[in-house]
Amino acid sequence: MKNPILQIQDLSIGYKESGNETVISREINVDFEKGKLIAIVGANGVGKSTLLRTLSNLQPVLSGSIKIDDQPLDLLKPVELAAKLSLVLTEQIASKNLTVSEIVGLGRQPYTNWLGKLSPKDKELIEQSLAATHTLELADRKCHQLSDGQFQKVMIARALAQETPLIILDEPTTHLDMYHKAYILNLLKNLCVEFDKTIIFSTHEIELALQLSDNLLVMQSDKVQFGTPNSLIETGVFESLFPNDLIVFDKKTASFKVKK
Numbered sequence: 664m665k666n667p668i669l670q671i672q673d674l675s676i677g678y679k680e681s682g683n684e685t686v687i688s689r690e691i692n693v694d695f696e697k698g699k700l701i702a703i704v705g706a707n708g709v710g711k712s713t714l715l716r717t718l719s720n721l722q723p724v725l726s727g728s729i730k731i732d733d734q735p736l737d738l739l740k741p742v743e744l745a746a747k748l749s750l751v752l753t754e755q756i757a758s759k760n761l762t763v764s765e766i767v768g769l770g771r772q773p774y775t776n777w778l779g780k781l782s783p784k785d786k787e788l789i790e791q792s793l794a795a796t797h798t799l800e801l802a803d804r805k806c807h808q809l810s811d812g813q814f815q816k817v818m819i820a821r822a823l824a825q826e827t828p829l830i831i832l833d834e835p836t837t838h839l840d841m842y843h844k845a846y847i848l849n850l851l852k853n854l855c856v857e858f859d860k861t862i863i864f865s866t867h868e869i870e871l872a873l874q875l876s877d878n879l880l881v882m883q884s885d886k887v888q889f890g891t892p893n894s895l896i897e898t899g900v901f902e903s904l905f906p907n908d909l910i911v912f913d914k915k916t917a918s919f920k921v922k923k
């Protein structure tokens with residue numbers, strides 16, 4: 664691959680508690696290219712969040728290695744990591760009393776001094792991030808006054824303001840209606856193209872991910888497959904993703920249908 668931003672080798676992910684190791688997924692080998700939108704899909708509980716948390720260094724690898732921009736993830740200092748990777752988690756709602764521009768300003772934290780004073784350049788970047796996510800008119804609103812869709816755009820603006828080559832989002836379309844699910848994923852796609860970002864997100868919106876993302880990482884209990892939407896559809900992986908008593912995958916339309 665010509666331009667990998669993230670390189671994952673022989674990765675095992677899971678949990679270690681009082682000496683007991685629970686492996687959730689193993690033998691993950693994949694490189695993520697710059698400027699691509701990458702969806703992580705798979706059934707409930709298969710390990711999508713565990714993988715994203717591991718890639719973000721929020722939990723340790725069980726074995727294997729992760730390199731970000733050619734550097735081992737676990738050797739980066741927090742401030743170095745914050746300049747490479749920004750993270751949007753669904754439960755990240757602690758500071759909802761702040762205004763939208765204050766929240767987006769938090770994205771500048773890795774670059775400001777300990778007083779957190781914003782320079783003119785920081786302010787310009789905040790404005791650019793609001794503009795890129797179509798949230799400029801929300802700038803002075805408190806975050807608790809926003810709809811879920813508006814708040815999600817603001818969290819993406821914060822990640823943009825952090826100016827990292829890599830953005831990771833855990834289920835960014837949860838709680839959104841059909842239009843706004845497509846809107847957010849389309850926005851992410853545009854940001855990849857416009858700003859050469861690599862954006863990795865987990866989702867249950869497989870049909871939208873097949874239409875909008877460049878690559879998918881499909882997680883199953885016994886294996887993980889990576890590829891373009893079309894190459895993965897050809898492998899038949901979506902037919903085996905869920906029990907087939909109720910829904911079936913239709914290759915022609917790249918969509919799931921309820922069995923009648």
Ligand SMILES: Nc1ncnc2c1ncn2[C@@H]1O[C@H](COP(=O)(O)OP(=O)(O)OP(=O)(O)O)[C@@H](O)[C@H]1O
Pocket residue numbers: 678685687705706707708709710711712713714
């Ligand atoms: N802190 C933890 N300690 C031990 N096991 C955990 C912990 N957190 C999650 N798990 C287990 O790890 C597995 C993967 O969970 P994870 O949340 O990564 O799945 P997911 O694919 O994101 O699921 P969903 O689609 O439902 O959000 C599950 O079996 C879950 O019970």
